[in-house]
Amino acid sequence: MRPLGPRDVDAVCERVVARVAAAAERSALLQGTLDREALRRAVASVAPAWVARSRGRILGHLATALVDASRGRAWVPPDGASFDGPAVLGALVAAAAPAWRDAGADGFSAWVYDEPSEVGAWTACGATLRARRRVRVLPSTPGPHAGTGLGLRRAGIGDLEVALTLDRWGDPPAGPVPGESERRREVADLLGDPDVDYLVAELEGRAIAQAVVMPLASRRGSRGDAVHLSAVAVDPGRRGRGLGSALVESVLERARSAGYAVAEVNWRTADPRVERFWRGRGFTPTHALLEGPLPA
Numbered sequence: 001m002r003p004l005g006p007r008d009v010d011a012v013c014e015r016v017v018a019r020v021a022a023a024a025e026r027s028a029l030l031q032g033t034l035d036r037e038a039l040r041r042a043v044a045s046v047a048p049a050w051v052a053r054s055r056g057r058i059l060g061h062l063a064t065a066l067v068d069a070s071r072g073r074a075w076v077p078p079d080g081a082s083f084d085g086p087a088v089l090g091a092l093v094a095a096a097a098p099a100w101r102d103a104g105a106d107g108f109s110a111w112v113y114d115e116p117s118e119v120g121a122w123t124a125c126g127a128t129l130r131a132r133r134r135v136r137v138l139p140s141t142p143g144p145h146a147g148t149g150l151g152l153r154r155a156g157i158g159d160l161e162v163a164l165t166l167d168r169w170g171d172p173p174a175g176p177v178p179g180e181s182e183r184r185r186e187v188a189d190l191l192g193d194p195d196v197d198y199l200v201a202e203l204e205g206r207a208i209a210q211a212v213v214m215p216l217a218s219r220r221g222s223r224g225d226a227v228h229l230s231a232v233a234v235d236p237g238r239r240g241r242g243l244g245s246a247l248v249e250s251v252l253e254r255a256r257s258a259g260y261a262v263a264e265v266n267w268r269t270a271d272p273r274v275e276r277f278w279r280g281r282g283f284t285p286t287h288a289l290l291e292g293p294l295p296a
């Protein structure tokens with residue numbers, strides 16, 4: 001194990017490009033190409049990053065995109081790690097841990113491909129599955145209209161109190177949930193962001209569900225033509241009656257007519273019903289978020 005130096009940059013970039021291309025071959029939902037110059041700049045500028053070498057060959061690398069000191073986590077993006085086997089990853093994490101700790105982290109979060117070899121290798125490093133991402137191709141023509149009577153409107157900052165209630169409906173039953181002032185700040189930011197569609201679904205004049213929708217042009221690990229859905233939540237007293245499905249279909253129809261080709265959703269809950277909900281709406285798993293403590 002040693003810090004990634006200027007002479008390693010080209011070889012690491014080749015590993016990342018090959019990894020991304022291989023993943024896209026396994027699933028058409030994954031982006032198969034990268035902006036090589038941007039990747040080169042990112043790899044060369046992340047310090048410290050680590051490489052595993054044996055007999056002059058690179059067997060793996062680990063480059064943290066940023067340490068989010070406010071949450072005490074080192075973040076590893078989907079192209080931030082490569083490893084020829086779980087033992088190589090374990091050694092890379094052990095080598096990186098002191099620098100992550102010095103930067104204020106006490107744990108790591110890694111977005112990885114949702115495949116047993118990747119999830120298993122991070123689990124062997126002490127990480128736990130915390131969230132998943134699923135992706136779905138949008139049709140090129142309008143779908144049939146179910147006629148549920150559900151009205152969808154874009155909420156603004158004047159809807160803050162309603163949006164706070166709807167946002168609470170999305171809290172995972174076993175937590176963690178944000179503090180009230182943090183929630184207020186986050187929801188207000190989303191309502192005021194011109195790039196975000198904060199959508200409220202109404203039935204007979206009452207707000208009964210929400211979805212937050214935004215473009216994802218520049219995030220690594222997502223397709224450039226993807227729209228991102230989050231915070232999908234239905235009134236707890238009205239679940240299981242098709243409202244969530246109707247909401248998602250309307251949201252996807254909006255996205256389709258706005259020109260998006262795929263939609264992706266992340267969620268942070270282990271509830272198998274939520275997994276089933278997204279599977280039933282045609283979403284396929286692509287990425288998993290693994291989180292763990294730093295090794296001692």
Ligand SMILES: CC(C)(COP(=O)(O)OP(=O)(O)OC[C@H]1O[C@@H](n2cnc3c(N)ncnc32)[C@H](O)[C@@H]1OP(=O)(O)O)[C@@H](O)C(=O)NCCC(=O)NCCS
Pocket residue numbers: 169170171230231232233234235238239240241242243244245246265266267268269273274276277280
């Ligand atoms: C997930 C959620 C949006 C689904 O809304 P819904 O109106 O209950 O969903 P529908 O009635 O249209 O669909 C029911 C399907 O979702 C599943 N489901 C998920 N949560 C459910 C719940 N609490 N009650 C009943 N069904 C639920 C069912 O298994 C069912 O599957 P099926 O279509 O194979 O029968 C809603 O349960 C919810 O708000 N959950 C909390 C927030 C959350 O976890 N959101 C997802 C993260 S973005």
